[in-house]
Amino acid sequence: NAGVTQTPKFQVLKTGQSMTLQCAQDMNHEYMSWYRQDPGMGLRLIHYSVGAGITDQGEVPNGYNVSRSTTEDFPLRLLSAAPSQTSVYFCASSLDGNQPQHFGDGTRLSIL
Amino acid sequence: SQQGEEDPQALSIQEGENATMNCSYKTSINNLQWYRQNSGRGLVHLILIRSNEREKHSGRLRVTLDTSKKSSSLLITASRAADTASYFCATDTGRRALTFGSGTRLQVQP
Numbered sequence: 001n002a003g004v005t006q007t008p009k010f011q012v013l014k015t016g017q018s019m020t021l022q023c024a025q026d027m028n029h030e031y032m033s034w035y036r037q038d039p040g041m042g043l044r045l046i047h048y049s050v051g052a053g054i055t056d057q058g059e060v061p062n063g064y065n066v067s068r069s070t071t072e073d074f075p076l077r078l079l080s081a082a083p084s085q086t087s088v089y090f091c092a093s094s095l096d097g098n099q100p101q102h103f104g105d106g107t108r109l110s111i112l
Numbered sequence: 113s114q115q116g117e118e119d120p121q122a123l124s125i126q127e128g129e130n131a132t133m134n135c136s137y138k139t140s141i142n143n144l145q146w147y148r149q150n151s152g153r154g155l156v157h158l159i160l161i162r163s164n165e166r167e168k169h170s171g172r173l174r175v176t177l178d179t180s181k182k183s184s185s186l187l188i189t190a191s192r193a194a195d196t197a198s199y200f201c202a203t204d205t206g207r208r209a210l211t212f213g214s215g216t217r218l219q220v221q222p
C-alpha cells in the first residue's frame with residue numbers, strides 16, 4: 001500500500017498561471033480533503049469530498065477548485081495562481097472526516 | 113481563530129525527560145486527536161480520545177482530556193531525539209472535517 005500519494009513534491013509558478021496538484025489514495029477511503037499549511041497557522045481546510053461526485057468547501061476555498069470523479073483521486077486546481085497561495089499543500093484521506101486522517105507528504109508550492 | 117490552540121508553541125528538552133503539550137479548544141467535541149509531523153513530511157495520527165474518555169495511553173504517549181475545561185494534554189515520557197517534531201491537536205466538533213491547531217514544535221536534545 002502506498003497510502004496517500006501527492007505529486008509534484010515541489011513546484012514554482014508565476015502569478016496568473018494555473019496548475020493541478022494531484023492526490024491519489026489506495027485505501028478505498030470515501031473521505032478526502034485538501035489543507036494548506038502556513039507558518040504559525042496550522043492546517044486550514046480548503047475543500048473536502050465525502051465520496052465520488054461529492055465535494056464541499058472548507059475554510060479557505062477561494063482560488064481553488066476540486067472534483068472527485070473516482071474514489072481514488074482528488075485533484076486540487078489553482079485557477080490563477082497568486083503569491084498568497086504560496087504554501088505547503090497536504091492531501092488526506094480517511095473512512096470519514098472525523099476519523100484518523102492519513103496524510104500525503106505534501107506539495108511545496110511557490111508563486112512568484 | 114483556531115478551534116484548537118497548542119501550548120507552548122515551542123519546547124526544548126533533553127533526551128530522557130518528559131514532554132508535555134497542551135491543547136485548548138472552544139466548542140464541544142466528539143473526539144480529539146493528536147498528530148505528529150516530522151520536518152518535510154505529512155502529519156501522522158498518534159492517538160484519538162473520545163469525549164467520554166478521560167485518559168488514554170499508547171506506548172510512551174499519554175493523553176488526557178478535560179471536557180469541563182475544554183483542554184487536552186499530550187505527555188511523551190522518556191523522550192528520544194527521534195521524538196523531535198511538531199505536534200498538533202485536532203478536534204471533531206460534529207462538522208464534516210477536523211479542525212487543527214497551530215502546533216507545538218518539540219526539540220529533544222541528545
